[in-house]
Amino acid sequence: MSDMTVDVFELGSEHEQVVFCNDAATGLRAIVAIHSTALGPALGGTRFYPYASTADAVQDVLNLSRGMSYKASLAGLDLGGGKAVIIGDPASLKSEALLRAYGRFVQSLGGRYYTACDVGTxxxxxxxxxxxxxxxxxxxxxxxxxxxxxxxxxxxxFEGMRAAAEVAWGVPTVAGRVVGVAGVGKVGRHLVRHLIEDGATVVVTDVHRPSVERVLDEYPQVTVVDSTEALVASALDIYAPCALGGALTDEVVEVLSARIVCGAANNQLAHPGVEKMLEERGILYAPDYCVNSGGLIQVADELEGFSFERAEQRASGIFDTTRNVFELAARDGVPPAVAADRLAERRMRDVGRLRGIWLSGG
Structure with missing residues (x-):
């Protein structure tokens, strides 16, 4: 346990708080990570996933919570970044008792962290x-x-993808383009609908066959390939990673033919430096936390008394936000991932500093 404690402090050196939750009666083993509350209470989903080790779960929750801080900041929300993971297979472990036990742990944080849905919940x-x-x-x-x-x-x-298409091809549409979607679960399936309605040719893959079958039932014109490896090696105009993180590895970037990468998965860059590889290969990367913030905008609206129309209107602003990221990247001569970080960090720094002064009565 001492080794894990050392690892958490080293890996989570940016984080304000990391909480381990354990309830033997229900089998609950969860980790809540709060990256930043500079702009407001942390908000982020709960991922229920059978991690191979506790160390893997810690790494994931730290990466995801950091991404939420940047996502909330770039989306203009008065929220910080947090995330939670529950370790285990939701198909066999999930129960009302476990979820309620988890709720008691979140409640004990006193409002520093708001939870929501994620993979497996x-x-x-x-x-x-x-x-x-x-x-x-x-x-x-x-x-x-x-x-x-x-x-x-x-x-x-999809709005972020339209902004990327405008930069790449001069028009904000994917009509006539071939888009490869890796992962057609909760988000990917909805994305397929937008793509087809806009006139794209769609190729998909997913390790979960029922998800593929559901998409084919709704959109029989979709082409299916057997693996992500086959998808990224095929002739694509746009690649949309919509499954788990780390999708953009050195190997993927080397074989990718797509002009644009724009997907809903979190933490797509497998390691620092991949964004440079994408730029060197002439691939326009729409930063994941910039374009996939619609879900955060949706659940954040619930805090005001939910209005889907209002949330949808706010989410439509992702087009302009993504375009601003590309414009800053071109002006500063940096990859879009770096430009997005700069915009998010600037708001966290400037607004967070003023908020801190106000809260302290200074």
């Missing part, structure tokens, strides 16, 4: 969490919540 799960906790978003519509946040995550990603 859904709006009905948040209803169970909310029975023990006041700091929950992404609840079902029947309980006054925002419902499935993947709807606006996909919409925002």
């Amino acid at each position: 859904f709006s009905p799960d948040m209803d169970h969490v909310a029975r023990e906790c006041s700091y929950v978003t992404g609840r079902t519509v029947a309980h006054g919540g925002a419902g499935d946040s993947s709807v606006l995550t996909a919409y925002g990603t």
Whole structure:
């Protein structure tokens, strides 16, 4: 345990707080990471996933929570960044009792962290969490919540993709382009709809065959390939990673034919420096936390009394935000990932400093 403690302090040196939650009666093992509350309370989803080790779970929650800080800042929200992971297979471990136990742990943080859905968790799960906790978003519509946040995550990603298309080809549309979508679960399936409605040719892959079958039932014109490796090696105009993080490795970038990478997955860059490789190969990268912030915008709106129309209008602003990132990147001569970081960090620094002065009464 001492080694893990050392690792957490080293890996999470930017983070304000990392909390380990354990409930033997229900099998709950969870980690909540709060990266920053400079702009407001941290908000981020709960990922329920069978990590191979606790160390893997720690690394994931630290990366994801940091990304949420940047995502909230760039989206113009008065929120900080946090994330949670529950270790285990949701198909066998998830239960009302476990979710309620988890809700009690989130409640104990006193509002520093608001939770929501992520991979492996859904709006009905948040209803169970909310029975023990006041700091929950992404609840079902029947309980006054925002419902499935993947709807606006996909919409925002599509808006970011249109902005990238305008830079690459001079027009804000994917009509006539070949778009490869890796991962057609909650978000990817909705993204496919936007792409087809805009006139794109869509190629998909997913390790979960039922997700593929569902897409084919709705959109029989979609082409399916057997693996992500086959997808990235095929002739694409746009590559949209919409599964788990780390999708953009050195190997992927080397074989990718796409002119644009724009997807909904979090933490797509496998390591620092991949953004440079993309730029050197002439591939325009739309930073993930910039384009996939629609879901965060959707659940954040719930804190004001949810209005889908208002949230959708805010999410439409992702087009302009993405365009601003590309303009700053061109002006400063840096990759778009660096430009997005600069914009997000500037707001966290400037607004966070003023907010700190106000809260301290200075």
